[in-house]
Each structure stands twice: as structure tokens, then as C-alpha cells.
Amino acid sequence: MIERKNQYQAFHEFIVTATMQCLDTRTISELSVTEICERAGVSRMAFYRHFKSKEQVVLEYFTPIYGDFLISLSELTEINSQIFAEQLVDFFASQGAEIRKATQSGYYLLIFQVFTEKLAEFYDKTTTWEDYVSTKR
Template structure:
């Protein structure tokens, strides 16, 4: 557990929000599990929504940038290989005992697109698409924005399928991803 109170609160929130969503986790549980006083909690996070926004920011860095994009870049030597490697990363993730699906999708569905947390989730999902679009541009694919939108459907669909119990969802999506790449080649 981190030493400073803000980091402890965020660490507990990361664990609970990624596993259980927003509405199932109360402020009192967050305070108790992080071992801080209520005043300390509210000094760092004036509302639960403020804490969820901090969680989403951390999730983007830890999961999207470091784990997915970072690992895909390590596993592939070309932009095309890196795109396909996203589904190798997903395949490993889907088999983990602590697989918790996508927090951005979960919070968007839980809170709705009109809620500020739903909108923040939409923004983070767009950032993921941006990473894909950048790789598509580097790979020289046609219509990289359209490609990224279609690719993102495969990513989100494989996550939902894995949540349903399909442990091969990443391999299935990767096969379709290969077809999508060929469709977007000049």
C-alpha cells in the first residue's frame, strides 16, 4: 500500500472500480479500505466522481499506454505486427484470473453517455482509437480513421466476448483483424 494518503485512496479505487464498477463501490468503503479519515479523502477528492476521473486517467496510463500499446510495440517489429499483437496482449489478459474487462466500456455502460463519467470514458475510448489510427498511418493503410473505428469494434467486441467466457475471443478477433488490414491496403 502506498505511503501517502492520495496514492492509497487511488490504489484502493483502482482495485475496486476496475473489478466492481462505480455504483457498487461506496465512499465509506473507499475510506475504510484506504485507511484515511473522511476529511482526508475529501481533501484529495472533493467527490466520488472526481476520484473516478482520477482512476480513469490512471487506467489509461497503466492499462492502455503501458500494457496494451507498450506490449504490442514490444511484440511486433512493424506497425502491422504491432496492430495484430494487440490481440496477443488481449489473449494473455483474457486468460488471467484477474481479467476484469474494460473499465472504460463498463463505466460508459454503467453511467450512460450523458453522465460526465460516461463522457470521460468515451474520451478515453477515443484515445485508444487514436493509438490504433497512428499505427494504421505508420503501416500506410488506407482511410486510417475508418480503419481505427472498425478495429476498435473488434477490440471492444473481443473484450465483451471474453467477459461472456470465450477465452479464444482474441484469436477470433485477430483473424478478422488480418482481413481488415488487407481490406485497407492500397
């Protein structure tokens, strides 16, 4: 059972890695699932056991990156708007190559989606919302 679980995880990682490598030279719309599978060394059936689409692969790649960053911010003992802004600038500076790649390969809206979802989670954890009506929130 453990071996099967390890194999499943390995295939999952192969697909993610292959997708991101293929996006070095192709746009997401040009990239086919077949190309990803060939690069990853897995079948199309294996791809679809793990993911619904190539866009889902990209979302899964960026979710822990943005999630971990915002978790680290929420764990700071002291945070104010200046510290928050400085941390954001530093983080996005470190992500510059990935953001350029996302823009050139046509999946920047996917990473924007991940970031906004993770940012909403961050604010839910770090903000008291009793005084805010839904539209202000």
C-alpha cells in the same frame, strides 16, 4: 517538503488500490466514496484532494496500462496491420480478467474511454495526416 510529497503520493496510491479492490465485489454505482476512504484509510477530504470522483480513480488506474502498451507498440521498429492485430489480441487476452471485472462492475465504458484516447494518441504519433481530411481522420 519531500516527506509531504511522499505522503501525498502514498495517499493517492492507497485510494487507487482501495477503489480497485472494492470493485472486486461491488459495482461502481454501488460503491461509495466513504467505502473507498475506509478501505484506503484516508478521509473523504483526502479523497477529494486527489480525485473529483470514483470514476476519475478508475480512469487514472487504466491510463498508464493502456498508455504504456500503445507506447511500446509505437516503439516497434517494424509494425504492420498483422503485427498490430497480434499485439492487440495478446494485450486484450492478458487483460481478460480486468475487462470481465469492468463489465461486471459497470465501468467498462471508462476503460473503453481510456483505450480510445490512448489509441488516438498512438495514431497521432505513428501516422502522417497530411493526406487525410478531418472526417477521414
